[in-house]
Amino acid sequence: MADIKAMIERKQPFWAHAFEVACARNDIDRCLTKPKHPWTNGQVERMxxxxxxATVKRFHYDTHDELRSxxxxxxRAYNFARRLKTxxxxxxYxxxxxxxxxQPERFKLNPLQQMPGLNT
Incomplete structure (x- = not known):
């Protein structure tokens, strides 16, 4: 069994070949949420x-690149600066x-070396 599970909704856009390949390469076990059970996917929907x-409801973007940036x-701010009650x-981070x-054995990469810095 894979160390990581990807919980996704039963929606067509997520059935892309690239997603399947990425899961296989990274030893991620893909499982689907149950249909008509929105609470299963509550954390994803909340995020x-x-x-x-924080983005599209507060700002207008003239280009997709502005939105991406x-x-x-x-x-980055959320992952490295926002403190969460949960x-x-x-x-x-x-x-x-x-x-x-x-539990370092559960990780493929050392997260201490993934901190954004001068070279990012």
């Missing part, structure tokens, strides 16, 4: 809402680092 509220900035006050120190 999608958070992203929309702002979205990348938002994701993670007991840690940022998502800090939580991943904490998990890595206790």
């Amino acid at each position: 999608n809402r958070t992203i929309k509220e 702002h979205l990348a900035d938002f994701v 993670l007991k006050g840690l940022t998502p 800090e939580y991943i680092c904490k998990c890595w120190t206790s």
Whole structure:
């Protein structure tokens, strides 16, 4: 069984060949959410809402590149600066680092070396 599971909705856009290949390359076990059970996918839907509220609902973008750039900035800020109650006050990055120190065998890469810096 794969170490990572990707929970996705039963929607056609996610059945793309590239997604299947990426899952296979990274040893990710793909499983589908149950139809007509929205609570199964609640965390993903909440994150999608958070992203929309911080980007497309607040700003107008003249080009897709502007949106991509702002979205990348938002994701970096969220992962490396936003402290979350569900993670007991840690940022998502800090939580991943904490998990890595206790169970490094579950990781392919050392997250301590993934911190954005001068070369990013």
